[in-house]
Amino acid sequence: MRAETLKGxxxxxxxxxxxxxxRHGYAIMEALRVRSGGQVxxxxxxxxxxxxxxxxxxxxQAAWSxxxxxxxxxxQLTPAGRRALDAERSTWRDFSAAVSALLQxxxxxxxxx
Amino acid sequence: xxGPGPPDPGTGPTIDRYLAEVTARLSGPPRGHAGIVAELRSxxxxxxxxxxxxxxxxxxxxxxxxxxxxxxxxVASGFTAxxxxxxxxxxxxxxxxxxxxxxxxxxxxxxxxxxxIGLPWHWTGLSPGxxxxxxxxxxxxxxxxxxxxxxxxxxxxxxxxxxxxPRRAPTAAAVAGFGAxxxxxxxxxxxxxxxxxxxxxxxxxxxxxxxxxxxxxLMLANRAARRCLASRAALT
Numbered sequence: 001m002r003a004e005t006l007k008g009x010x011x012x013x014x015x016x017x018x019x020x021x022x023r024h025g026y027a028i029m030e031a032l033r034v035r036s037g038g039q040v041x042x043x044x045x046x047x048x049x050x051x052x053x054x055x056x057x058x059x060x061q062a063a064w065s066x067x068x069x070x071x072x073x074x075x076q077l078t079p080a081g082r083r084a085l086d087a088e089r090s091t092w093r094d095f096s097a098a099v100s101a102l103l104q105x106x107x108x109x110x111x112x113x
Numbered sequence: 114x115x116g117p118g119p120p121d122p123g124t125g126p127t128i129d130r131y132l133a134e135v136t137a138r139l140s141g142p143p144r145g146h147a148g149i150v151a152e153l154r155s156x157x158x159x160x161x162x163x164x165x166x167x168x169x170x171x172x173x174x175x176x177x178x179x180x181x182x183x184x185x186x187x188v189a190s191g192f193t194a195x196x197x198x199x200x201x202x203x204x205x206x207x208x209x210x211x212x213x214x215x216x217x218x219x220x221x222x223x224x225x226x227x228x229x230i231g232l233p234w235h236w237t238g239l240s241p242g243x244x245x246x247x248x249x250x251x252x253x254x255x256x257x258x259x260x261x262x263x264x265x266x267x268x269x270x271x272x273x274x275x276x277x278x279p280r281r282a283p284t285a286a287a288v289a290g291f292g293a294x295x296x297x298x299x300x301x302x303x304x305x306x307x308x309x310x311x312x313x314x315x316x317x318x319x320x321x322x323x324x325x326x327x328x329x330x331l332m333l334a335n336r337a338a339r340r341c342l343a344s345r346a347a348l349t
Contacts, residue, residue, distance in 0.1 A: 024155070024156075024159070025152060025155065025156035025159070026155075026156050026159030026160055026163070027159075029156070029160070030163075041181075043181070043182060043183025043184070043187060043188070044156065044160065044181050044182045044183065045135070045153065045156075045182040045183040045187070045188030045191065046183055046187065046188065046191045048149070048152060048153065048156070048188075048191070048192075049191035049192045049194070049195050050191075052192070052195045053194075053195060053272075056195070056198065056199075056268060056269065056272060057269075057270060057272045057273045058269070058270040058273065059273065070155055070158060070159070071151065071155060072152075072155045072156075072159070073152045073155070080270070080273070084273065
């Protein structure tokens with residue numbers, strides 16, 4: 001799946017990936033790949049600016065940690081981020097239900113006798 | 114939050130070269146880049162480690178991690194809006210904090226001029242030119258304060274609900290900066306005029322302090338406003 005296809009949904013997807021717990025950049029990428037069954041494969045470097053934007057909006061918070069000898073920036077959801085994720089989910093459910101219904105092949109038109 | 118710290122010792126030359134290419138393309142002043150580059154480096158090293166564990170030879174692992182990361186120009190341009198927003202926010206905060214301080218000095222300098230709390234036409238003993246000048250300084254200070262608050266609002270929590278317009282905050286910060294240039298510049302002109310005509314009515318110590326602080330803020334605000342305009346222009 002290309003970046004353009006995901007446009008507008010990346011924020012919600014990143015929040016969802018952080019829902020189970022704090023993760024650093026590489027772990028977020030890995031979770032994107034695994035949870036999408038390999039379908040989401042963005043240029044890794046483009047995800048970091050999105051994380052910084054979410055941080056500025058107060059939806060995630062980040063801190064440097066030095067676990068395992070390497071310093072990494074670890075992101076975690078804030079309460080506001082959790083609420084934003086819930087909102088994103090319900091918007092997506094409505095949207096996808098409506099589009100699925102519209103894209104379904106229509107039953108053949110009844111022929112008049 | 115602590116700083117990015119020293120570079121990771123395990124960086125291979127390929128990853129260093131790649132990061133240097135990204136760094137060269139990042140917008141804004143270089144001192145803001147260290148944290149970004151440190152974070153990208155740790156991500157690249159983690160990815161390269163994962164490829165190595167999966168069986169790739171070290172240089173192949175580095176190259177694969179770099180390929181997945183994306184084109185350096187694309188990675189760097191992804192940060193342009195974030196860097197501009199951070200810069201605009203810093204400028205707006207500094208202007209909003211220093212405004213009242215410098216303003217108080219100006220007020221202290223003018224304390225003996227006969228300005229009383231009240232409407233401008235009740236001010237006694239002031240030439241019409243000085244009255245208009247003081248009103249213009251107050252107006253420019255007001256513009257600065259409003260634009261700075263807009264710049265701060267447009268780069269913080271409110272961005273959750275505001276439509277994404279990357280140029281809004283740099284524009285507001287530049288307006289605030291030029292507003293401060295106007296307020297301080299005009300204040301200095303009025304001070305010079307007063308010195309030339311009736312120096313006895315000025316309180317010397319506050320006047321000197323106001324002149325120094327006003328000049329410093331004018332130069333700082335001018336440079337900051339130009340930087341914000343430059344980063345605004347870099348946003349498409």
